[in-house]
Amino acid sequence: MRKTLVFGIAIALLIAGLAPFLASSNPDGLESAAEKFSSAEGMDYVAFNSPMPDYAIEGMGRTGEVLAIMIGTLLMLVMAYGAGMILKKT
Template sequence: MSGKANMKLFYAGIVIALLLAVLAPFLASSDPDGLESAAGGVVEESKMSQIEETEPAVSSPMSDYSIEGLGKSGEVVAIAVGTLAVLVISLGLGKVFSKKV
């Protein structure tokens, strides 16, 4: 594959990832995810409430994939920012580790 074709594929991937970020809040289920429902069936109710009340070690800047007070648009922005952040971090690490010694 040529460099130009690779760049087209790269940009298409970014567009698809951002499109998914925009659509995800509208397509996501409001029911608890599989992990929560599985834990509810395995862990005792008293222990489950203790786990839920525990404070996280590090608080998230955009908890629950949303920005408080913005509704669905806040969810779209949070997911898009997270997607772009992961992309930038991945590209940065790729550049660092691909340097030839």
């Protein structure tokens, strides 16, 4: 089982490392649809200032993007493991 999980985590980190280079920067389906409708303007409203908006670290270019997604991936791993362990006990 350990092998399978290490393999899974390695794939996740591989995707995280490649995403900034391979990912399309085109707008996603919802953004593309929104661009067709003038009623969908006014996107500047921000409810919360995220530390790494758009999967990037300010002033760090591509390296920052790789780092941001890696940090996010590891954060997810730790968070879901923590949540799973806590829920297992309850």
